Amino acid sequence: MAVYEGKWRCLRCAAVNRGRNLNCLSCGVKRSEDAQFFLEDDAPELNDEQLLQQARAGADWICLYCGTNCRAAEKQCSGCGGSRSAENRQLAEETRGVGDWTEAAQKATRIQNAAQHHAPPNAARKPFFSRRLIKFGLFSAGAVFAGFIALFAALVYISTLSYAVEMEVSGLEWKRTIALEEYKTVTETAWEGEVPPKARVQSSEDALHHTDKIATGTREVPETYTEQIASGTERYACGQTSKKNGYFEDKYCTRTTYRTVTKTRNRTETVYKDIPVYKTRYTYLIDKWIAAGEKTTSGTDFNPQWSSDFKADNVHLREAERTETYSLLCKELGGNNKLHKFEIAPEKWSKFQNGQHLRGKVDFFGDLISIDETSNGELKAEK
Ligand SMILES: [Zn+2]
Ligand SMILES: [Zn+2]
Incomplete structure (x- = not known):
């Protein structure tokens, strides 16, 4: 059983002394019953036969008269010379877990009390920083x-800042588009059951529609796995006993040890087969309206026109949809001459005319936010 030398801190001057010392090497005061022993994590194992004997002799006893710690082997108090008798108390050994005897555990209580009277030890400063x-x-x-x-x-x-500006209408940017459709015979294909009523079927063929996955059975697949098996017991240091004489000794416990074993077993897996499903695919002719381009007109005057460059008879050619966009072009007055483009709704453009004066608002960056045309009320820019 491994034995280590512990340490103790002087209660008067806070100096740390070795376990073997009965007097503080710094101030000379005798080790008292209140001195707490601690064991540093990296304390080396003791090999010196004389120190080992001292360690194994047993806990210190306390002098009745002066309170000094005396070694178990001593018959007389080293402090006052008083003899050891049955009334002298012997300190009781104490066991704690691995690492629980470190100075850190001691520091929190006893050392900080001492620090109120002496200079604080270095370790106490770290949390402050x-x-x-x-x-x-x-x-x-x-x-x-x-x-x-x-x-x-x-x-x-x-973004809430705005400035009033005087403007003059200098044009209208317009664009009108008519989407056209023509009635034509086209060739299409469809699966059985999805052919439209007026289709004129030209040909048909069996084609792969999709594949079904069908379970056809099972098979055994070998796989490996690991298991932990108890292989025996071992002794290990589970704590340290303070001998209450400046020395510490390992306490041993036993525990079960395990080893990893690799085994094999069979896993049942479902086997699937791909089954192709064929259906009839028809090729047919059908008459229908299909997109036939657009007719677009545009300009910057106040005379927008729809294109008349086609003849819709609603038998071979028809209009599908009309779309139109309008932007008012405004020039800032008062020397700035900045040009603004202001998109407006189709029903609004006819209320403006070239050369008309307008008030408007620009934002912090000089971009037009809204225009104020007295008869229309205020229009806001669409962003
Ligand atoms: Zn001291
Ligand atoms: Zn004494």
């Missing part, structure tokens, strides 16, 4: 967030 770092981080994040809010507010404000 990290707390300041967290505060600084939170402050920075808050500042960046406030910056974004301010920028957003500025953009919202700018």
Whole structure:
């Protein structure tokens, strides 16, 4: 069983001493019952026979008269010379889990109390710095967030700004389109059951319509898997016992060990077969209206026209749809001469005329937002 030398911290001057020391090497005060032993994680295993004997002798006893810790082997108190008797208490050994004896566990309670009277140990400063770092981080994040809010507010404000401008109508940009359809005989194909009533069937053939997946049976497929099997027991250090004399000893526990075994087994898998399904596909002729291009006219005057460059008899040729777009061209007055294009609804264009004066509003960047034509009320730009 491995034995280690622990350490203890002087309650008067906070100096750390080795387990073997009965007096503080820094201030000379005697180790008292209240001194807490601790074990550092990287403490080396003891090999020195004399120290091992000291460790195994047993826990310290406390002098009745002066409270000094005395070694188990000592018959007289090293502090006052008083003799050991049945009334002298012996410290009780104590066991904790692996790592639970580290100084960190001790630091939180006893050492911080001592720190109120002495200079704080180095280890106690670290959380102070990290707390300041967290505060600084939170402050920075808050500042960046406030910056974004301010920028957003500025953009919202700018978008609400508008300035009145005087304008003159300088033209109308128009475009009118007629979509045409012609009645023609076309060739089409369709599956059985989907051929339209007036179709004139020309030919038919059997063709692959789709494939069905059909389960035809099962088969066994071998596969490997792993299993954990108990293979025995092992002893391991599950804690450390403070001998209450400056030394510590490993405590051992036993546990089951396992090994990984690879095994094989059969898995049942369904087997499928692809079954092709054929259907009759018909090729037929049919008469129908189909798209036959567009007739578009456009200009920048106040005289929009629909194209008359076709003859719709509704037997061979017909109109399908009419679409029209209009934009008012306005010139800013007052020396700026900036040209604006303002899209308006088809029913509105005829209320304007060339050379007409208009008031309008432009935004922060000088783009036209709306026009105000007294008889029409205000028109807003479509964005
Ligand atoms: Zn001391
Ligand atoms: Zn004594």
